Amino acid sequence: MNSAAVFELDALNAFVTVADCRSFTLAADRLSLTQSTISQQIKRLEERVGKTLFLRSTRSVKLTADGHLLIDYARSILTLANEAHTRMLDNTLTGHLTLAVCDDLACYWLPDVIRRYHQCTRNVRLEINVGITDQLLESGDRGSCDIILAKSLELNANSRIIGSSPLVWAGDPGLIRDPQQPVPLALFGEGCVYRRAAVSALNNTGRRWETTVTSPGLSAIHAAVSAGVAVAPLAECFVPAEFSKISTGLPPLPEVYFTLTIAKSSEGKPGVQRFMEMMAVSELTFPRDRLSHPAGYSFQR
Numbered sequence: 001m002n003s004a005a006v007f008e009l010d011a012l013n014a015f016v017t018v019a020d021c022r023s024f025t026l027a028a029d030r031l032s033l034t035q036s037t038i039s040q041q042i043k044r045l046e047e048r049v050g051k052t053l054f055l056r057s058t059r060s061v062k063l064t065a066d067g068h069l070l071i072d073y074a075r076s077i078l079t080l081a082n083e084a085h086t087r088m089l090d091n092t093l094t095g096h097l098t099l100a101v102c103d104d105l106a107c108y109w110l111p112d113v114i115r116r117y118h119q120c121t122r123n124v125r126l127e128i129n130v131g132i133t134d135q136l137l138e139s140g141d142r143g144s145c146d147i148i149l150a151k152s153l154e155l156n157a158n159s160r161i162i163g164s165s166p167l168v169w170a171g172d173p174g175l176i177r178d179p180q181q182p183v184p185l186a187l188f189g190e191g192c193v194y195r196r197a198a199v200s201a202l203n204n205t206g207r208r209w210e211t212t213v214t215s216p217g218l219s220a221i222h223a224a225v226s227a228g229v230a231v232a233p234l235a236e237c238f239v240p241a242e243f244s245k246i247s248t249g250l251p252p253l254p255e256v257y258f259t260l261t262i263a264k265s266s267e268g269k270p271g272v273q274r275f276m277e278m279m280a281v282s283e284l285t286f287p288r289d290r291l292s293h294p295a296g297y298s299f300q301r
Contacts, residue, residue: 006048009081012074014041015053019071022061030161097271098127100136100145103188103218104238105258109163110149116278124271132216134191137261146266147275151193151235152257159259162279163237167197167253169246170239171231176249179207183250186213186221186230193256198233201251 017027018038028035046053053067063071097117101110106128114126129139133150140148152159176183183202187195202209212230215221224230225243235256239245260279266272 006045007074007077008045009078011041011045011048012078014038015045015067016071016074016078018042018054018061019063019067024061092123093121093270093274094123095269095271096125096127097121097147097269097275098129098145099147099149100129100131100139101149102133102136102151103130103216104235105149105151106130107218108238109258113279117275120278121271121274124274130217132188132191133193140261140263143263143265146263146269146272148259148261148263150259150261152259153193153197153254155257156259156261159261161257162260163258164255165235165237165258167194167233167256168236168239169198169231169250169253170234170243171225171246172228173244173246173249175228175231176246179249182208182210184212184230185209186215186224186232187211188221189214189216194233194235197253197256201253205251207251 014027014031014033017030018024021027021030024035024038024042028038031038042053049066049070051066051070052064053070055062055064099110110128114128117124117126129136129145131139133152136145136148136150139145149162150159155161171186185198187198189195199209213220213224221230221232221234222240225232231246231250233253234243235258236245262272262276
């Protein structure tokens with residue numbers, strides 16, 4: 001059997017997604033497929049390469065030595081296929097596309113998205129509005145944007161998950177050593193998912209807190225943490241390497257989901273359809289080595 005028959009793109013995509021999610025169930029959700037379909041694709045790939053790629057248990061899914069050997073090749077094959085598809089797309093599309101994006105996605109994830117989109121839609125004018133999740137979702141309800149890239153603490157049938165990460169406390173552990181003193185917080189404003197999670201966790205455990213910094217943007221929150229004057233709830237995948245993560249002394253925080261929602265008034269727009277097509281074939285991922293459920297993803301339009 002030649003290599004083209006061995007390495008089907010759908011099977012490689014399933015393989016990479018299972019490896020990233022460390023779960024067949026999460027991979028199936030990420031790819032909008034059934035778990036049995038994912039299992040069949042992995043089984044077919046294993047049969048064709050003649051190797052076992054995953055060690056499976058009731059609690060975890062891990063790559064074997066052969067799986068580790070294949071994973072980088074699989075990513076490279078998928079990346080090349082995605083780039084070829086992007087280059088071959090019709091570049092005559094015109095119009096206007098408005099994105100409403102939360103600040104941390106705008107800082108860490110959006111640049112590559114914009115670059116890819118611009119490569120295949122050079123005549124579509126992009127407008128990007130950055131804000132807090134609740135405000136972004138409201139703008140979608142009003143029809144003032146086309147696509148909302150936001151955050152959620154729960155799964156929502158109306159949104160597509162593009163990534164996930166644990167929330168963690170970032171800051172100087174010395175700030176929280178005295179349990180009688182309030183925890184100084186650096187927070188986004190009202191309507192922020194991180195803020196809701198942090199305040200709820202502290203209130204539920206009876207830990208006093210006070211707001212030291214409130215900001216609509218990530219830079220001021222990072223500045224407060226860097227200066228050692230406040231603790232901030234942040235997505236672990238986006239915590240700067242120089243920040244300390246506080247693992248004891250504060251209540252645990254939940255998982256946060258990064259979501260994509262299409263405004264109802266924009267579902268038929270050609271620019272939106274092209275964006276979704278690009279997302280479905282592109283390897284636009286979050287930092288894999290810092291996620292509990294790394295967000296290499298693909299989803300059906």
